[in-house]
């Protein structure tokens with residue numbers, strides 16, 4: 214008769230069989246501070262492409278291979294969900310503010326998100342705010358020239374940290390409110406400077422509060438909680454002032470031409486004012502550090518990879534030589550520059566994981582993961598895994614332009630309907646900044662050694678690198 218039947222398909226193993234990181238719940242909590250991305254990377258090296266852990270009160274499954282990320286996203290349902298941030302929600306309740314889409318879930322999230330998509334992430338919306346970001350990028354170059362002309366040597370070596378925050382806040386505020394804050398002038402105004410440090414304080418105090426239940430947090434460390442709330446109040450006060458300015462003008466008569474995302478949302482009147490305020494506040498605060506960090510890392514990598522820097526400068530010159538065209542076309546004709554940003558986000562992913570709660574049981578690495586289990590894709594570990602990227606330590610933008618299958622490898626902005634809504638704003642802002650800066654300056658760095666990174670709710674350098682700008686005549 215016929216030989217033995219087909220080998221029984223390997224039945225998925227039970228959840229309990231998933232290798233377990235030996236850290237006890239509270240020790241893993243402690244490790245969360247600052248080294249979270251490195252702890253995950255080492256766990257994957259020790260335990261393999263899937264492992265589970267208990268962080269504080271959460272059970273969580275971690276994966277790093279693209280095909281497991283794809284499998285996870287396939288089961289996210291129409292209301293994808295991430296872990297909430299209790300301390301942020303606690304602040305909104307304390308001050309009776311509505312939540313923006315980052316903190317909403319289910320139907321509430323979806324209805325706000327679909328309305329916001331049209332102005333914030335759609336190609337049509339992007340084309341409208343693109344010229345605003347271009348003006349700010351050009352002003353940054355003017356600021357650098359002015360600084361260089363002030364000193365005798367024909368170059369400038371500085372820590373760009375503060376300037377990059379001012380650039381991204383100036384850019385996102387102009388796109389959001391249609392107003393210039395004047396942060397790239399000689400004396401940036403103090404109120405905006407206070408807002409920038411409030412965002413930094415809020416992000417820094419978010420990390421320790423991430424897993425302490427809100428009820429406990431008020432007592433466990435009042436200074437931490439008070440600083441957190443104070444920073445939030447400063448953020449909301451700043452955003453409210455900007456919104457009031459627009460709202461007054463708007464009531465006096467509808468502006469004839471495009472004047473930013475906020476004005477468009479007011480005009481459409483599809484979102485109630487308090488929802489517009491909640492989301493615009495999230496975008497204002499969420500548009501500063503998230504975009505400034507990848508710019509700093511890109512400049513550093515281009516400084517220590519001069520041949521890549523030269524190739525990109527040639528591509529920019531080539532794109533410009535095709536005569537005056539619509540800016541979006543110019544940006545689309547610089548694939549190497551766009552790949553450099555992907556390469557930066559591979560090595561330095563601002564959000565170091567993407568989280569989902571699968572709505573149905575999912576099989577990951579042949580293990581059965583029950584619906585509702587918190588799952589994370591370790592972006593930092595994936596970006597540096599030799600199983601996913603050849604020579605992962607090499608900064609090589611060309612890897613993204615090869616015929617290789619890169620699907621589910623560029624996840625720095627997340628995935629699907631719940632991906633980063635600021636993606637186009639951030640990508641456009643960074644592309645325009647780098648186009649203008651690289652066309653005007655050669656970038657060099659004092660030390661070529663790797664930058665150590667710390668996780669402070671966003672991934673950032675332990676010490677900002679010193680960069681040298683030399684004008685190109």
Ligand SMILES: C[C@@H](NS(C)(=O)=O)c1cncc(N2C(=O)c3ccc(Cl)cc3C2(C)C)c1
Nearest residue numbers: 315494495498499503563564565633670671
């Ligand atoms: C770093 C990464 N974390 S993530 C979303 O991948 O886990 C991230 C990506 N895009 C945006 C953010 N935001 C902020 O920084 C931020 C600050 C203040 C407020 Cl009111 C809202 C935000 C958001 C969540 C927009 C954060």
